[in-house]
Amino acid sequence: MIDTYRNLDWDYYGPELIDALWETIHMVMVAFAISAWIGLTLGLLLYTTRAGGLLANAAVFWTVNFLVNTIRPIPFIILIAALQPVTIQLLGTGIGNTAVIHAMVWASSFGIARIVEQNLVTIDPGVVEAARAMGASRLRIIFTVILPEAFGPLILGFTFVIIAMIDMSALAGIVGGGGLGNFAIVEGYQRFRPEVTWLAVAAVIVMVHLLQILGNLGARKVLRR
Amino acid sequence: MSAENTADVRAGGAPLIEFRNVTRTFTTGKSSSVTAVDDVSFSVAPGEVYGVIGFSGAGKSTLIRLINGLERPTSGTITVLGREISRLSESKLRHVRSRIGMVFQQFNLFQSRNVAGNVAYPLKVAGWSKAERELRVQELLEFVGLADKAKAYPEQLSGGQKQRVGIARALAAKPDILLADESTSALDPSTTGEVLRLLRRANEELGITIVAITHEMEVIRSIADRVAVMDKGKIVEEGHVYDIFSNPRDHGEITFVGSALKDRPTAEDLSRIRQHTSGRLVTVSLKDSATVGAVLGSAAEHGVTFEIVHGGMNTTKNASFGLLTLALEGESQAVQQFVDSLKAAGPVQEVREGQEAQK
Numbered sequence: 002m003i004d005t006y007r008n009l010d011w012d013y014y015g016p017e018l019i020d021a022l023w024e025t026i027h028m029v030m031v032a033f034a035i036s037a038w039i040g041l042t043l044g045l046l047l048y049t050t051r052a053g054g055l056l057a058n059a060a061v062f063w064t065v066n067f068l069v070n071t072i073r074p075i076p077f078i079i080l081i082a083a084l085q086p087v088t089i090q091l092l093g094t095g096i097g098n099t100a101v102i103h104a105m106v107w108a109s110s111f112g113i114a115r116i117v118e119q120n121l122v123t124i125d126p127g128v129v130e131a132a133r134a135m136g137a138s139r140l141r142i143i144f145t146v147i148l149p150e151a152f153g154p155l156i157l158g159f160t161f162v163i164i165a166m167i168d169m170s171a172l173a174g175i176v177g178g179g180g181l182g183n184f185a186i187v188e189g190y191q192r193f194r195p196e197v198t199w200l201a202v203a204a205v206i207v208m209v210h211l212l213q214i215l216g217n218l219g220a221r222k223v224l225r226r
Numbered sequence: 227m228s229a230e231n232t233a234d235v236r237a238g239g240a241p242l243i244e245f246r247n248v249t250r251t252f253t254t255g256k257s258s259s260v261t262a263v264d265d266v267s268f269s270v271a272p273g274e275v276y277g278v279i280g281f282s283g284a285g286k287s288t289l290i291r292l293i294n295g296l297e298r299p300t301s302g303t304i305t306v307l308g309r310e311i312s313r314l315s316e317s318k319l320r321h322v323r324s325r326i327g328m329v330f331q332q333f334n335l336f337q338s339r340n341v342a343g344n345v346a347y348p349l350k351v352a353g354w355s356k357a358e359r360e361l362r363v364q365e366l367l368e369f370v371g372l373a374d375k376a377k378a379y380p381e382q383l384s385g386g387q388k389q390r391v392g393i394a395r396a397l398a399a400k401p402d403i404l405l406a407d408e409s410t411s412a413l414d415p416s417t418t419g420e421v422l423r424l425l426r427r428a429n430e431e432l433g434i435t436i437v438a439i440t441h442e443m444e445v446i447r448s449i450a451d452r453v454a455v456m457d458k459g460k461i462v463e464e465g466h467v468y469d470i471f472s473n474p475r476d477h478g479e480i481t482f483v484g485s486a487l488k489d490r491p492t493a494e495d496l497s498r499i500r501q502h503t504s505g506r507l508v509t510v511s512l513k514d515s516a517t518v519g520a521v522l523g524s525a526a527e528h529g530v531t532f533e534i535v536h537g538g539m540n541t542t543k544n545a546s547f548g549l550l551t552l553a554l555e556g557e558s559q560a561v562q563q564f565v566d567s568l569k570a571a572g573p574v575q576e577v578r579e580g581q582e583a584q585k
Contacts, residue, residue: 125332125334127330127332127333127334128334128335128336128337130296130330130334131328131330131334131335131336131395132347132351133296133323134294134296134323134326134327134328134405135323135324135327135328135347135348135351135395135399136319136320136321136322136323136324136348136351136352137320137347137351138317138320139316141351145347145350146336149336149338149339150336150337150338152338223338225379225381
C-alpha cells in the first residue's frame with residue numbers, strides 16, 4: 002500500500018490536492034463568516050421571543066421557528082438544486098463555488114439558529130432575572146449577560162456547524178464547484194483510483210480533527226474547565 | 227428617580243414601599259388561574275427590615291418581585307420610592323430598579339464574570355466610570371470580607387461566599403432598598419448566620435431598607451423588625467416580630483409560625499404527655515418570663531403541682547419570647563385560681579386536645 006502512494010504521480014496529485022483543500026477551506030470560511038451572524042441573530046430571536054422570553058413575541062417566534070423547521074430538513078443536495086433560480090438572480094450564476102457558498106449560507110444559517118437557541122435555553126434564567134433586577138436594558142442583557150454566559154457551549158456548537166459545512170462543501174462538484182469532495186469523486190472514484198479518493202478522506206479527517214481540537218481548547222478556556 | 231426624591235420620602239417618614247389591595251393572578255390554562263398574591267396591603271418604612279414568611283407556594287416570591295416590577299400586579303397599586311410603579315413602562319421601571327438591590331436564593335451570579343466583574347456589573351449599568359467602579363468594588367468586597375477573592379470565579383467559591391458576592395453586587399449601586407429572596411435557604415446553618423449578620427450590618431451601617439422573604443424562622447428572628455405571615459396569597463398576620471411570635475395564637479388551625487417555632491405540643495406530643503399525666507394542660511406565654519417564674523414559684527401556695535411538659539425560648543432581634551406548656555395537678559378550684567394568676571403574668575391558653583380525643 003505504501004508502494005501505491007510512493008508510485009503516485011505526486012507532481013500532478015500534490016498541487017491538485019492542495020488546490021482542492023484551499024477551495025474547501027475558502028467555501029467553508031466564506032459561508033460560515035456570513036451564516037454565523039445570520040444564525041446567531043435568528044437563534045437570539047428564537048430564544049428571546051419565545052413565551053416568557055425577554056422580548057416575548059408569539060408572531061416573531063412562530064415565523065422564525067417555521068422558517069427554521071422548513072429549510073433545515075431539506076437535504077443539501079436538493080437545496081443546491083432548488084435554490085438555483087435564486088442563486089442566479091442574486092449572483093448572476095448558478096454554478097461554481099460561489100453558488101455552493103450561497104446554498105451553504107442558507108442551510109447553515111438555519112442550522113446555527115437552532116444550535117444557538119439550544120445553547121441559550123440552558124442559561125440559568127436566574128442570571129437574566131438578576132440583570133433585569135439591576136435595571137439593565139434588554140439589549141444590554143442580551144449582549145452582556147446572555148451571550149457571554151453561553152459563550153463556551155456556543156464555541157462547541159459553532160465547531161460542530163463548521164464540520165457539518167465541510168460535509169456540505171463536498172457536494173460542490175454537482176454544480177461545477179471544486180474542493181475535496183469534487184477531487185475525491187473526479188480524480189479518485191471516477192478514475193478507479195481509490196488511493197486518490199483516500200487522499201481526500203485523509204485531508205478531511207486531519208481538518209476535522211484540527212478544528213475540533215481548536216474548538217475544544219477555546220471552549221475549555223472560556224468555561225475554565 | 228432623583229436622589230432628592232428619595233431624600234424627601236425619607237424626611238417625610240412616608241413609607242418606601244406601599245402595597246394597596248394588590249392582586250396577582252397567573253393564568254395556567256384556558257380557564258384555570260392561580261392567585262399568587264391576593265388583595266395584599268402593607269407598607270415598609272425607611273430603614274426598616276420587613277420579613278415575609280410562609281410555606282412554599284404561599285406567594286412570597288411573586289410578592290417580592292412585584293416590588294421591583296419583575297412581576298406586574300393584576301390589580302391594586304404599588305408605590306415604591308415615591309413612584310407608582312405598577313403601570314410604569316419597562317424603560318422607566320429600570321430607573322426604579324437601579325435603586326433596588328436584589329439577593330437571590332440561588333445567588334444568580336454571572337458565571338462568565340469573576341467576583342469583581344459581578345459586583346461591577348450594576349455599576350456599569352448605572353453608568354459609573356471605570357475608576358469609580360474599581361474603587362467601589364474594592365470597598366464592597368471589603369465590606370463583605372472577600373477582598374482577596376476579587377479575581378475568583380463563582381464556581382471557586384463556597385455557598386456562603388457566593389451569597390456574600392450576591393449581597394455586595396446588590397449593594398453596589400447604593401440602592402435604597404434591598405430585596406432578599408430566600409437569601410439563606412440554600413445555605414447550611416453556620417453560613418446562614420454569616421449571611422444574616424451581613425444583611426443586618428447593611429441595614430444598621432448603611433441604613434438600607436430590607437424586605438426579606440423566607441420560610442426560615444431563623445431569618446425573621448435574627449434580622450426582621452416587622453413580619454408578615456403569608457398563606458395562600460394573603461397576609462394572614464402582620465406585626466412586630468416579637469408580638470407575632472410571642473402571642474399564643476388560636477386560629478383553630480396549625481399556623482406557619484406555630485409549626486415553625488415548634489413551641490406547642492403537636493397531637494403526637496400530647497398523646498405521649500397524656501401517658502403520664504392527667505393534669506389540666508395550659509400554655510403560657512413567656513413574654514414576661516420573670517413574672518411567670520414568680521407565679522410558678524407560688525404553685526405550692528396554691529396547692530397546685532405543675533410539670534413542664536413542652537416549651538422553648540426563642541430570641542428575636544431585640545427580645546426573647548417563648549411558650550411553656552404545663553400540666554397542672556391539684557383541686558380544680560385551686561388549679562383555676564393558679565391559672566388566673568398566671569393570666570396576670572401573660573397570655574394563657576388551654577391546650578386543645580380535640581384531635582387527640584378523636585384518635
